[in-house]
Amino acid sequence: MQRDNAFSLFSRRSGARLSPRGQELDSLAEANVLRGRFFSWRGVSGQRYVCSVFQRGEEGFVSDVESGVIIGVTRDGVGLRPVCVLAAREGRQSLRHLARELGVAEWHVHFCEGNKAARDLSTSLLS
DSSP, rough: OHHHHHHHHHTTTTTEETTTTTTGGGGGTTOOHTTTEEEEOTTTTSSSEEEEEEEOOHHHHTTOOOSSEEEEEEEEEEEEEEEEEEEEGTTTTHHHHHHHHOOOOOEEEESSSHHHHHHHHHHOOOO
């Protein structure tokens, strides 16, 4: 199936949260409790990164993440739009400020080592 067709099929699902570069996990489509807690984004390399989702107000927990990528996401209609991508260590002091300034509704965290994923995701999501 072509990528555009898959995106169109996914967008027709009721309540689906999506972005041109990201989507909810199909494996959790029927799991109401977990569905909103995970989201995947594609890097410029094409690699898929599964993220844990934290709501605005959970910055205290997110700022304690030692290694990984933090993506600030805003709602754009029924879809999601990334507005910032940070390596976990970069975001410790500024997450609450960024949430207010950029209208962040959710923090998506991909737990990993190193900065390769941060570069891959920021190039894809912020271009």
